[in-house]
Amino acid sequence: MSQDGKSGGLRPLSRRGFLAGAGIGVGLGAAGAVGADRFTGSGDGDPAGGEDALIVPFNGAHQAGITTAQQERMYFVALDVVTDSREELRDLLRTWTTMARRMSRGLEAEPEGSVGVDRDTVATDTGEAVGLRPARLTVTVGFGPSLFDERFGLAPARPEELEDLPRFPGDQLDERISRGDLCIQACADDPQVAVHAARVLVKAGSGLVTVRWAQLGFGRTASTSIEQGTPRNLFGFKDGTANLKNEYTNLINEHVWVHDGSWMDGGSYLCARRIRMLLENWDRQTRREQEEVFGRTKDEGAPLGREHEEDPMPFNEWHGTDGPLIPAHAHSRLASAPANDGARMLRRGYNFVGGVDDYGHLDAGLFFIAFVASPRDDFITVQSNLSHHDNMNAFVRYESSSIFACPPGPVDDDDWWGRGLFDQTA
Ligand code: HEM
Structure with missing residues (x-):
């Protein structure tokens, strides 16, 4: 495969080409093996599943990075558009799609790469991912409610549900880290690959977009496939047990993908909340107190009164006369589908540490x-219930709130993020 992803020719500057040429990758095991034959994938460059477990297919009915088995690292960037030109915004989305497609395949963002350009030229790719594996990179893009104001002629196509999330009880929001016209969620098993992808896209948008805020996540707090183990959050609890998994096709179709016949058909809404955890307080609680906050045990992650993580929650069972086995205001009870008119969501959050505050x-x-x-139906109902009653509220502070409409995936190499939106408002 050449630098532009087609068969034949040289590929000295692709990340994968670099690996193959340098012989790096030997001994990485089946999932990590790198060799020349990896570059003879299907015509559109998306190797069939199993041919290269490190590459997540980019093209498809839905964007990658949603039901994709959750990667270990994330870099999330929210941006404001500073050009008023609809054409410039459209061209940027096209460019971003092409670049993200290449990077997901382990290539540099442009065929010239970071060092293939003339020495007097500023390269498009910044180069820090050269030599790194594709690391299951996914790049997911979303449009904030503010993108649908008068600037770009998109207002007639704003979905009714795409409006700023309400302020929930207890919210202590910092506007500087909330909302945005656009978002880029880059996830990978290597933090440098994730950061590189978002950074290169931001650079390509120089003069057209500015970064409003960004968040680095260092460890996943959910699993989105039954094949993944359940990770732990910074409270030390297993997180993601009752999450929707990509194998639950019917539930995913019902609660994750939009089916409305509009440009959003096949897309999904991304709701983001930066939640500070007051760890110093939490760390002083007994294990019993901590377990009653979640209604699950700390070791196994089992429902209280049960032994195994996967045991169903005994919401209706009582602990003698002491009250329900799962406390009335336990997080797991209040967030569950039965407590929220059947609401379900696909959680895909990350742990973060941003240093220390003024108190250390x-x-x-x-x-x-x-x-x-x-x-x-699937998010605000649950968040509202939690914000009013959750035992966990004593140990957290909701600091930011954002919503983005993630369009469907680009179906082939000629398609781009948001094409349906631009067509619908042409
Ligand atoms: C610091 C913030 C949070 C922490 C530490 C946390 C932690 C947990 C834990 C440990 C569980 C039990 C294991 C599991 O089923 O995954 C859980 C379940 C759940 N959480 Fe959270 N959570 C947080 C915020 C939220 C928010 C903001 C929402 C939604 C608005 C939410 C929705 C859910 C849902 C839907 C479940 C599954 C409930 C069930 O069906 O049993 N969580 N969470």
Whole structure:
């Protein structure tokens, strides 16, 4: 495969080409093996599943990075558009799609790469991912409610549900880290690959977009496939047990993908909340107190009164006369589908640490991300219930709030993020 991803020719500057040429990758095992035959994938460059476990297919009915088995690292950037030109915005989305497609395949963002350009030319790719594996990179793009104002002629196509999330009880929001016209969620198993992808796209948008805020996540707090183990959040609890998994096709279709016949058909809404965790307080609680906050055990992650993580929650069972086995205001009970008119969501959050605050306390927490088909039915209902009653509220502070509409995936190499939106408002 050449630098532009087609068969034949030289490929000295692709990340994968670099690996193959340098012989790096030997001994990485089946999933990590790198060799020349990896570059003879299908015509569109998306190797069939199993041919290269490190590459997540980019093209498809839905964007990658939603039901994709959750990667270990994330870099999330929210941007504001500073050009008023609809054409410039459209061209940028096209360019971003092409670049992200290449990077997901382990190539540099442009065929010239970071060092293939003339020495007097500024390269498009910044180069720090050269030599790194594709690391299951996914890049997912979303449009904020503010993109649908008068600037770009998109207002007639604003989905009814795409509006700023309401302010929930207890929210202590910092506007500087909330909202945005656009978002880029880059996830990978290597933090440098994720950061590089978003950084290169931001650079390509220089003069057209500015970064509003960004968040680095260092460890996943959910699993989105039954094949993944359940990770732990910074409270030390297993997180993601009752999450929607990509194998639950019917539930994913109902609660994650939009089916409305509009440009959003096949897309999903991304709801993000930066949640500071007051770890110093939490760390002083007994294990019993901590377990009653979640309604699950700390070791196994089992429902209280049960032994195994996967045991169903005994919501209706009582602990003698002491009250329900799962406390009335336990997080797991309040967030569950039965307590929220059947609401479900695909959680895809990450742990973060951002240093220390003025008191020397860890500025750490959970960057919560959920993908839903209906923000109103599947997210706001649950968040509202939690914000009013959750036992966990004594140990967290909701610091930011954002919503983005993630369009469907580009179906082939000629397609681009948001084409349906631009067509619908042409
Ligand atoms: C610091 C923030 C949070 C922490 C530490 C946290 C932690 C947990 C834990 C430990 C569980 C039990 C294991 C599991 O089923 O995954 C859980 C379940 C859940 N959480 Fe959270 N969570 C947080 C925020 C939120 C928010 C903001 C929402 C939604 C608005 C949410 C929605 C859910 C849902 C839907 C479940 C599954 C409930 C069930 O069906 O049993 N969580 N969370």
